[in-house]
Amino acid sequence: MNVPKLRFKEFGGEWRSVSLDSIVERVVRKNKQLESKLPLTISADRGLVDQITYFNKNVSGKDLSGYYLLKKGEFTYNKSYSNGYPWGAIKRLENYNQGVLSTLYICFKATNIDELFLKHYFETTHWHKEVSMIAAEGARNHGLLNIPVNEFFKIKLNIPEEWEQRKIRNLFEKINKKIKLQQQKIDLLQEQKKGYMQKMFPKAGETQPEMRFEGFTGEWEERKLGDLLKYEQPTKYIVESTNYNDSNETPVLTAGKSFILGYTNEISGIKEASAKNPIIIFDDFTTSSHYVDFSFKVKSSAMKLLYLTSSDYDFYFVFNVLKKFEYVPENHERQWISKFAKFKVLVPVFNEQEKIGAFFKKIDDNIYLQQQKIDFYKEQKKGLMQQMFI
DNA sequence: GCTTATTCGCCACACAGGTG
DNA sequence: CACCTGTGTGGCGAATAAGC
Numbered sequence: 001m002n003v004p005k006l007r008f009k010e011f012g013g014e015w016r017s018v019s020l021d022s023i024v025e026r027v028v029r030k031n032k033q034l035e036s037k038l039p040l041t042i043s044a045d046r047g048l049v050d051q052i053t054y055f056n057k058n059v060s061g062k063d064l065s066g067y068y069l070l071k072k073g074e075f076t077y078n079k080s081y082s083n084g085y086p087w088g089a090i091k092r093l094e095n096y097n098q099g100v101l102s103t104l105y106i107c108f109k110a111t112n113i114d115e116l117f118l119k120h121y122f123e124t125t126h127w128h129k130e131v132s133m134i135a136a137e138g139a140r141n142h143g144l145l146n147i148p149v150n151e152f153f154k155i156k157l158n159i160p161e162e163w164e165q166r167k168i169r170n171l172f173e174k175i176n177k178k179i180k181l182q183q184q185k186i187d188l189l190q191e192q193k194k195g196y197m198q199k200m201f202p203k204a205g206e207t208q209p210e211m212r213f214e215g216f217t218g219e220w221e222e223r224k225l226g227d228l229l230k231y232e233q234p235t236k237y238i239v240e241s242t243n244y245n246d247s248n249e250t251p252v253l254t255a256g257k258s259f260i261l262g263y264t265n266e267i268s269g270i271k272e273a274s275a276k277n278p279i280i281i282f283d284d285f286t287t288s289s290h291y292v293d294f295s296f297k298v299k300s301s302a303m304k305l306l307y308l309t310s311s312d313y314d315f316y317f318v319f320n321v322l323k324k325f326e327y328v329p330e331n332h333e334r335q336w337i338s339k340f341a342k343f344k345v346l347v348p349v350f351n352e353q354e355k356i357g358a359f360f361k362k363i364d365d366n367i368y369l370q371q372q373k374i375d376f377y378k379e380q381k382k383g384l385m386q387q388m389f390i
Numbered sequence: 391g392c393t394t395a396t397t398c399g400c401c402a403c404a405c406a407g408g409t410g
Numbered sequence: 411c412a413c414c415t416g417t418g419t420g421g422c423g424a425a426t427a428a429g430c
Contacts, residue, residue, distance in 0.1 A: 041424075078424095102425065103392085149392080 002158060006387035008167055015160045015390055020108075021153035023118070024075070027107040031069040031100045040070065040099040042078040047091045048099070067100035068107050073115055075122070077106040077152065087131040090122035106149055117165040120172045121157065124385045130155035158390035168388060175381050182374045186367060193363050200356055201324050202346050213359075216352045226341025228313050228321075312350060316357030321345050 002014040040048050048070075070076060070093050079088045092115070093099065101107065110118050121127070131152070159165065199211035207219040308315060347353065 002390065004388050004390050006384070008164070011160065011164045011167075013161075015158045017156050017158050019153070020155050020157060023111065023113040023157070023159070024108040024153075025111045026149075026153065027068065027070065027074055027109050029069045029071075031067045038096060038099040039067070040093070040096075040101050042076060042089055042091050042105070047095070048076065048093045049095065068103060068105065070099055070101055070107055071109075072097050074107060074109040075118070076101055076108075079106065079152075087128045090127075092119045092122075106152055108153075113159060114162060114165040114169055116173060117159070117169040120169060120385070121159075121389055124389045126389050127155060127157065130157075171388075172381070172385070175377065175384070179374060179377050179381070182370065182377060186370045186374065189363065189367050189370065193360070193367070196360070196363070197320070197324060200359070201321070207346060213352065213355045216348065216355075220346035220348045222344055223347045224341060225322075225343045225345060226309075228309060228318050228345070228347070229341075313347070314350065314353035314357040316361045317353035318357075320357065320360050321347070 002017065004015070043049055068076075072093050075090055075092050077088060077090045160168070196211075200209050202209050202220055209220075308318060348356075
């Protein structure tokens with residue numbers, strides 16, 4: 001029986017096996033009159049996005065008139081392997097009314113099928129097997145799969161009647177919306193946190209923060225980082241996971257009491273920093289050498305372990321001081337770490353440190369919780385996709 | 391004009407060689 | 411000798427060039 005494992009009760013009967021070219025039509029429309037000057041790229045996780053947004057630059061050829069002109073709602077296949085998409089990615093244009101794509105991509109539009117059903121279908125892995133059968137031997141040639149276009153349009157898909165298509169599509173649209181809303185919630189929390197970070201620490205040149213907990217007054221005192229922290233060279237690899245999360249937020253490891261902070265002697269930004277000079281902090285006073293799930297690999301020779309020098313300092317407060325700390329090196333300065341201990345920071349009395357530390361910890365914990373929720377929704381979606389399509 | 395091969399830039403990582 | 415840092419490398423994701 002050609003039926004999905006999981007199905008809405010009201011539906012019966014087998015799904016039809018159809019070839020792709022019976023439900024879609026290839027799009028070869030060229031951008032002759034330069035109708036669009038928006039070069040797109042396919043991102044496996046972000047879908048069809050313009051190149052400026054994705055790469056921060058335009059990587060297309062100078063002459064866009066030879067590019068395909070894609071309209072909103074149309075699909076394109078990137079026959080290039082990418083992480084999680086061993087047979088390439090098929091995405092639908094949603095964010096713009098139109099855009100242009102290199103002719104390397106295979107474009108098409110839905111004609112005889114619910115467009116959004118098809119979109120969700122291509123998010124599953126059910127079409128991979130078909131493509132794998134037509135991909136040239138070795139399956140991969142410098143990242144690009146050798147897939148003849150006419151063969152591509154002959155791949156078989158399993159689809160139900162239209163009203164079942166619609167019902168399934170509505171379910172997944174709803175799930176996507178839920179995930180999107182959850183993401184917005186997280187973004188908002190992060191924005192708020194940023195705002196508090198600015199207000200609850202003194203601005204450059206000042207000795208008091210704009211916003212303070214009640215009962216605390218007076219200037220913060222100047223300390224050197226070396227007063228707060230000592231560092232050691234670790235002696236072994238600590239992390240094996242390569243699941244590096246490329247975000248501009250400093251990775252915060254919420255399990256246990258350890259963190260990774262990024263600093264660099266070249267450019268600011270955690271990505272570079274994590275690769276070159278990551279710093280790991282352990283809270284010596286609450287947990288001892290408690291290794292946790294780091295999100296990316298760190299090399300022992302390029303990082304330092306930091307420990308608080310005394311219990312006169314609040315761990316979470318110091319952590320946030322470090323996160324806020326900006327070090328602008330003189331051009332290609334070497335051995336910046338040797339100066340680490342001399343960097344100046346402002347510190348309030350212990351009770352105030354504690355309050356501030358706890359305040360930010362609460363925010364971070366909440367963000368982590370919301371992030372877990374989103375991960376759960378995504379897992380749930382993945383499971384449904386696997387079972388509700390064939 | 392379509393298909394296939396090559397190139398390009400980025401980045402993580404290993405490693406060698408320099409230096410206080 | 412411990413510890414930096416520069417450099418080489420290979421995989422990846424992308425586009426372009428070459429070939430048919």
